[in-house]
Every structure is written in C-alpha cells, then in structure tokens.
Amino acid sequence: MTQYIIRRLLYSLPLLMGVNILTFVLFFVVNSPDDMARMQLGQKHVTEQAIANWKQQHGYDVPLLWNDSAQGGGKITDTVFYQKSVGLFLFRFGVSDSGRNIGADIKERAWPSLAVALPTLMIGLLVNICFALMMVLFRNSYVSKDGVYAAGRSGAGAALEHTGIVLCVILMSISSLFYIIGGQFFIGKVLRLVPISGYDDGMAAVKFLILPVLIGVFSGIGSGTRWYRTLFLEEVGKDYVRTARAKGLSETQTLFRHVLPNAMIPILTGVVVVLPLLFMGSLIMESFFSIPGLGSYTIDAINSQDFAIVRAMVFLGSVLYVIGLLLTDISYTLVDPRVRLS
C-alpha cells in the first residue's frame, strides 16, 4: 500500500510539471511581460521607463529561461521561470501584482469556501440519492437482460417515474445564474428570511450560509438525480438482484440491502475525487453572495487582471485535483474488495 502511494505520488510529478510548463507558456511566452505591464498601466501613453519600473517591481525584469549575464547557478535561478514557476512546487506563491502575499490570502480564504462547498455537497448528495431511489422504486419492476419488461409495471408508478424524469430535465435546463438570482430575490428580498449576501466569522456565518447552500443543492437536483438514477438502474439490471428477488425479497428490501451498497461504490469514489477541490470554492456562488472565499478571490483576480494570483490558483487547483485522483484510487481499495493495488 505505502509503496503504491509513493509510486502514485511520483507519477503525479510529471503531471504537475506539465501544468506548470503550460501555465508558463500561457502567461509568459504567448504574451511577454511587456504586454502585461502595458495592460496593467493602461494601454496608451505608457513610457518605456514606466514599463521597466513595473517589471522591476514585480520581478519580471529578468530573462525568461536563461540568464547569460548572471554568475554560476544564477544563470538558471535568476530567470522568470525559476522564480515564478518553480517556486510553486514548494507552495511559495509569492506576492500578487498588487503586492499582497498570496500564500497567506489563500490560507485565510480557504475556510469560507469550504464552509459553503462542503454542506452543499453533502446535503446535495443525500437529497439526490433519495430522489433517485424514489424514482427507481416507482419503476416497480425490473428490466430483464434482453431488454423486455418482465414484471408488470403499475401504471401510476410508471407515470410518476416519467414525471420525475421530465422534471429533472426541466430543472437541468435552467441556468444556475437564474437559480441564484431567483433565490436571492424570493427568499432574501421578498420573504426577508435570510440576508441576501455577506459573511461573518464563526457561528454567525450560519445565517449567511443557508441561502447559498440551499440554492447550490437545488440547482444540482436535476442532473444529480438523473445521474444517480442511471447508476442505480445499472445495478438493478444485474444478476444478483434477480437472485435476491427470486428468493422472495420485497422490492424495498432488494433496493436497500443489495442495490444501494453496491451502487455506493461509484458514488463514493465520485465524491472523493471532488473533495480536495472543495477548497477552491465555487466562482459564481461566492461572488453573488460576497463570501470571502477562494472563488471570489479568483474572480477578483481575473477582473483586475492579476496574473500572479491566477497562476497560483491554476497550480493549486491542479495539485488538489491530483490529490483527488490519488484519494479515489485508495478509496476504491477500501470499499471494493475486488480491486487490489498493484
């Protein structure tokens, strides 16, 4: 096990290197630091001197990859690539273009992001699985292997299931922006149940979190329920379910005791892969509700064209994703005895 984890960690190194090189090319080769300086200082009437000053202040005044004028090791270390990109591997994010310490900002802002994202994920998971199970129960029959309906389907159940599917598609077709705007308007403004937006430290944050979590859960119901339903249906078609039915178990017993545990394997691993990314927060949720998390941090950086922050967030995101992949593989072995790491 330890050996496997070490090997996987080593395998993720080239991945992160790839990400790093890609962002380097995107941020420094496609557009030179001169272009960035001009963008930051305003397009027109920028003197060469001002550009040189800006570059010097932000440490972009060295060559990109190879510094011929430096001595010894400085030929490599006194370059933009070494100072701006390699440092990311050690989580040295440096300072943003506006002069703040990015590492400290990230540490501070990760928690509000998590406070929104984690409850949204958990409650959403619960709600979606419940709805999906209900729809599978309504189906009230199973499809035999050659695709012919075996047991008789009750008319009402089939109708309910059909309505459920159509409702899911309708919910899926509404842009998440409308859920947020609608929720803020009706719950926050018309009913005045919770504050429309804002954030507070400690327990006082709860009243600010209710609305974003609620909207986040609601906007995910359509696609989530449909997805879990297909997972369950896939399991329902398997042989062991038929055996369970043949033994005389009721539909509910089969579903909860046999289908649910088996279907939990893909569901759990699907959740584990996004767990680390929860720190990154949700871009639009946080900016709509003005929650000081990493999502709104990123948006602010995008809007003020602070390249250092965007670069740091890209790298952080891919590190978290790689960790998520690793956790998924490990969790597979824990929940599914058929899978062995080799």
Add this chain to the structure above:
Amino acid sequence: MVVLWTDALIYLLIVVILALGLHLRGKEHIKRPLQQIGRSKIGMVSLVVLLFFVLIGLLDSVHFKPTDDTKNEIISLLDYWATPLREHGEKTYSAPFATKLYSKEMIAMPDGSMQWGYPRLEFGGRHLNNPEMEKIPDILQKALYGLAQGASLIVFFMLLMWGLLAEQHKRLMLSSTAKTVLAVVFVIVSFSYALIYLSPYYHVFGTDKVGEDVFYQAVKSIRTGLVIGTLTTLIMLPMAIIFGILAGFFRGWVDDVIQYIYTTLNSIPGVLLIAASILMVQVYMASHESDFTSVIVRADTRLLFLCMILGVTSWTGLCRLLRAETLKLREMEYVQAASALGVKQGAILLRHILPNVMHIVLISVVLDFSSLVLAEAVLSYINIGVDPTSYSWGNMINGARLEMAREPIVWWSLTAAFVFMFALVLAANLFADVVQDAFDPRRSGNE
C-alpha cells in the same frame, strides 16, 4: 457580403453535415435509430424548436455592408429585417409594452412650463394619442391581427404542401407524431408572427439601460448561443477522435503520451484555464488593436477564441470514452480477422474502428450542446465569456442583475433571457435524450 470567421466556420459545419447526410443516406444501420427518433413525439417537437432557433441563427450569420450606409458598420440579414427594432432606441429603461419611460424627468409641457413626470417614449406606442385609454385595446387588436395573419400564412403553406404531396406520404402526415409536429409549427409560426407584427409599434420585452430593445437583444443572442454550442464541438471533434482512436488502437507509448496530455489538461480546473486563456487573448487584442478595425470583427474574434478555448478544455472527456471503446473494439473478431488478412492499419482504423465509435461521438456532441450554451452565460458573468459588446444571454443577465435591487424592479431583461435560453436548452436536452436512446446500443429498449 462580409464573411466573418465564425460565419465561415458555420458554413463549413453545414457543408460537413450535408456531406455526412448524403454519405449515410439509405444506410440500414442508420435508418433504424433515425426512424426511432422520427417516431418519438418529444424528439420531433424539440427538433422543430431547435431548427427554428437554427434558422434565426443562420439569418444572423449572413453579414454584409449596407450600400446606403455611411457609418461603415457590418450588419446581418436579421439586422436588416429588424431595422425598426435596431433604430427604435429609447433613452433608458422602459417596461414591456410601455408608452412611458421608467424613470421620471423634467418634461417641457406644450404651454412652455416644466413638469416632473414620466415622459412619453420616443417610439413605443407613438401612434397612440391617448395611451391610457387606447393602449390595451390596441395591443389586443394588433396581437390578434398578427396571430390571424401568421396562422393563415402557415395554414396556406400546409395546404400547399398537402396538395403537392404524393399519396403514400399523405398517410405519413396523418400519424399522431406528424400531427403534433404540425401543431407545434403552427403555434411557433403564428406566435412569432404576432411578435414581429407588434414589435414596430411597441417594445414587446421593454428596453434596457441604454434604451435598446430587449426583444432584439434576445433574438440576436441566439446566434451567440448556437455558435458556442456547435463550433466548440467542431473544433474539438478532430482532436478527440484522432487522439482517442490512436491511443486505444496503438497502445504502448502512443497511449502513454496521449493519456499524459489529457490528464494534464484535465487536472487544471476548467474555468481557470479558460480564464487564463481569455486574459491572454485580451492582452493580445489590446496590443494588436490595429488588426481589429470594427467592433463586430473584434467581438467575432473573441467569440472564436472562446470556442477554441472551450474546445481545448472539453475534448478530454470524449477522448477518454473513445480510447476505452477502441481498446474494446480492437480485440473484436472482425478487427482481428481484418489484420490477419493483411489489411493495412490505416484501413482498419478508417473502415472498422471509426464507424463503430461514431455513435459515441454523436451522443456526446448532442449532450455537450446544452451544457455549452449554459456555460456561456456563466462565463460571460465572470467577464471571461464573449465580448461585452456582443449580444449574448450571459451579457443580458449580467447587465440586468444589478437592477433587481431597484424599485419597481427591472425584470424584463432577465425574463427575456430566461425564456429564450430555457427554450433552447430544454429542446436540446430533450432531443439529446431521444438521440441517446436511439443510438446507444446499451440503452435500446431500456426506456
């Protein structure tokens, strides 16, 4: 005529679709799923709605410079027909069907005195002498008139078609699916005719902050949505297909390299990659300002870049599916037999593997469409979507969002964007479901 980059790609896409259609015409294995789609009521109705949107989008994709215009602007066929809508700008917000402005200002009365009140709109309801009394009867009368005209137009065409049809086709037209489709066509045509009939007299969906007609904005946004939904796919398909099939077929180091590439791209959060790329495009466009002479060319270039970036971030999913399927297919007996008989690898790929993964490609194209249209709105909200000057539902929502706090609220821009977007995405989702049922061998007979 002026051909913008996205226009050219749209024409290319149409040519590709037509060529594919001709190539596959009458092939037995395509016929069965097509017939299944044809029998499905939901499928056909959503297809009609989609085609209606596509038609508007195509009208909006034929650009030219008007000869009598001195302003040197490029307009589309749709703009040309909607000239009254384009030119009937008011001062600022006005509600749907309003005859007065949303906000109060000083009005010069006929007798020379000044009064604080709601001024009359410049164009909305201009023909009315006494708006309080005449407005509602006038709207009703015009709407009914428009509806009747539209309805008679479509009935005329249907009768004409009925008369021209051969006897065997007439039976087809009487099936319940065909009747539903005709009913939907009837409703769409007569309602849009009524809307078009009303729009020169009133602002049917109101006007926005700078007084532009919201109905016109919503209609113009259709093209942006369609372009993002389709061109992104056109850009990503070659990459996904070639890489996916090669990785699955050759395995070994080819597979390793391709897997490395798509895992790397996948591990960067999509929104951030898009943001980073768009920022770069912005910097590039700012430093090459002289290349983009007119606003529309500039917006078009950015739209194209957005499609490319979305394509680069979204090909990995399809590529992985194709790789898995090819891995399975290459062990099949018929592929083994072909290689045993000495068929070249290239021929095996083209003749045996490619046609057998096409259903996956088709399904993912249809499924991706709606999510791309939705993604556009979100991206435009974060300012990394289409150019702020171009029409899109995302920009409409973005502009209207802050006005929710006003009293009385400005709801019409949001509503218009919602209605148009919802119709398009719902139709696309329903159609995607039907296509998936028809083409996915695992789901046939399931639903």
